Amino acid sequence: MMLPAIIILVINNYIPMLGTIIAFKDVNYQKGILASDWVGLDNFKYLFATDTATRMIRNTLAYNTAFILLTLVISVAFAVMFNEMRNRLLSKFHQSAMFLPYFLSWVVVSYLVYGFLSTDHGFVNKTLLPFFGMQPIEWYSDAKYWPVILILVKLWKEIGYTTVIYMAGILGIDHEYYEAALIDGATKWQQIRKITIPLIAPVIIVMTLLQIGRIFNADFGLFFQVTRNAGALYSTTQVIDTYVYQTFLAIGDIGMSSAAGLVQSIVGFLLIFLANLLVRRISKEDALF
Amino acid sequence: MSIQVEQPISPDRVVRDRRKRKKKVNEISNLSNLLINIFFWIYTGLCVIPLLLVVIVSFSDETDVLIKGYSFFPKSLDVASYAFLL
Numbered sequence: 625m626m627l628p629a630i631i632i633l634v635i636n637n638y639i640p641m642l643g644t645i646i647a648f649k650d651v652n653y654q655k656g657i658l659a660s661d662w663v664g665l666d667n668f669k670y671l672f673a674t675d676t677a678t679r680m681i682r683n684t685l686a687y688n689t690a691f692i693l694l695t696l697v698i699s700v701a702f703a704v705m706f707n708e709m710r711n712r713l714l715s716k717f718h719q720s721a722m723f724l725p726y727f728l729s730w731v732v733v734s735y736l737v738y739g740f741l742s743t744d745h746g747f748v749n750k751t752l753l754p755f756f757g758m759q760p761i762e763w764y765s766d767a768k769y770w771p772v773i774l775i776l777v778k779l780w781k782e783i784g785y786t787t788v789i790y791m792a793g794i795l796g797i798d799h800e801y802y803e804a805a806l807i808d809g810a811t812k813w814q815q816i817r818k819i820t821i822p823l824i825a826p827v828i829i830v831m832t833l834l835q836i837g838r839i840f841n842a843d844f845g846l847f848f849q850v851t852r853n854a855g856a857l858y859s860t861t862q863v864i865d866t867y868v869y870q871t872f873l874a875i876g877d878i879g880m881s882s883a884a885g886l887v888q889s890i891v892g893f894l895l896i897f898l899a900n901l902l903v904r905r906i907s908k909e910d911a912l913f
Numbered sequence: 914m915s916i917q918v919e920q921p922i923s924p925d926r927v928v929r930d931r932r933k934r935k936k937k938v939n940e941i942s943n944l945s946n947l948l949i950n951i952f953f954w955i956y957t958g959l960c961v962i963p964l965l966l967v968v969i970v971s972f973s974d975e976t977d978v979l980i981k982g983y984s985f986f987p988k989s990l991d992v993a994s995y996a997f998l999l
Contacts, residue, residue, distance in 0.1 A: 639924065655923065671921060705949050705952070705953070706953075708940075708941050708945070708946075708949065709950070709953075710940055710941070710944065710946050710950055711950075714950065714953075715953075717957075718953040718954075718957050719962055721956075721957035721960050722956065722957065722960055722962055724964070725960055728964075736963045736964070736966075736967060737968065739963070739966055739967055739983045740963070740966075740983070742982075742983070744982070745978055745982040745983055746982060746983060747966060747985075749982065749984045750981065750982025750984070751982065751983075751984060751985075780959070780960070784960075803939075804937055806938060806939050812939075812941055813947075815939075846972070862938065887967070906932065
């Protein structure tokens with residue numbers, strides 16, 4: 625009975641893994657992939673050797689850490705708040721509205737952001753800043769604003785989704801815990817801290833572990849589309865994925881691109897493994913595997 | 914979520930309850946409920962208004978956009994961009 629699933633897994637996930645040999649070859653289209661020359665680790669050098677390399681790795685890690693922490697805190701807070709709202713119907717309405725941005729593609733979001741930040745026609749520069757008597761800002765050529773903008777945009781888009789997941793976790797909690805706490809005289813805040821959070825901890829841990837596994841993979845749409853690939857912003861917006869894309873466009877060497885992909889997968893695998901080990905040390909039943 | 918507390922039913926009580934719903938035991942206070950509601954109304958606004966801006970701009974006159982920038986209150990409405998698409 626497991627056979628169909630195993631076949632699909634092998635065809636979709638394991639056979640393509642043979643393609644990792646591309647990362648160790650100097651691919652020559654005339655010779656074909658298998659006959660191309662082996663170059664050892666040469667393809668990996670460009671990922672780590674240049675100045676931009678350290679910068680983009682730093683950017684990737686910093687952004688992803690910020691995303692993981694902020695999404696966790698904000699969406700758990702939102703889920704708790706939704707759960708406490710007295711009007712269920714209104715709570716459903718707000719959830720749906722929050723979920724809306726999640727369905728937009730990054731290209732659409734990119735134009736939304738452009739509508740606000742465009743230097744000449746943008747809503748912020750034309751309406752908002754003059755209203756407060758401030759000078760227009762050239763958003764797309766000043767790198768220092770982008771960490772904030774990107775984090776806000778990412779959270780705006782994704783928070784609805786994670787909130788719903790935590791909501792589901794909270795709804796699964798047995799009411800009797802709260803009733804018992806109430807009889808013991810627990811305040812709302814104590815109930816949240818001592819009952820809600822510990823009981824959704826497994827969900828939190830699984831979500832965080834999965835995100836840690838992708839900490840080396842940046843969200844390409846966010847960093848490429850939303851920044852409109854503006855060169856002036858590279859110092860704060862260039863991440864591994866966009867760097868790989870740009871070098872691939874410039875040099876056209878698929879060996880380098882697959883080397884980058886391989887590094888991302890391996891680092892992600894190691895991190896998820898270590899994080900899981902750590903979780904297992906702290907509380908055994910919460911570990912993923 | 915909370916314990917239903919049995920209330921003695923008297924006629925005047927029912928009338929009062931219709932105006933102001935009796936708070937269940939484990940529900941948050943009116944003030945916190947109000948604050949949470951206000952907060953989520955603002956957040957819902959933040960989620961929907963950017964989309965609204967794009968819809969409004971899609972209906973506004975192009976020269977208007979070029980001069981005044983993207984705006985929630987366009988001077989004149991125009992379907993030229995949709996006519997161009999079709």
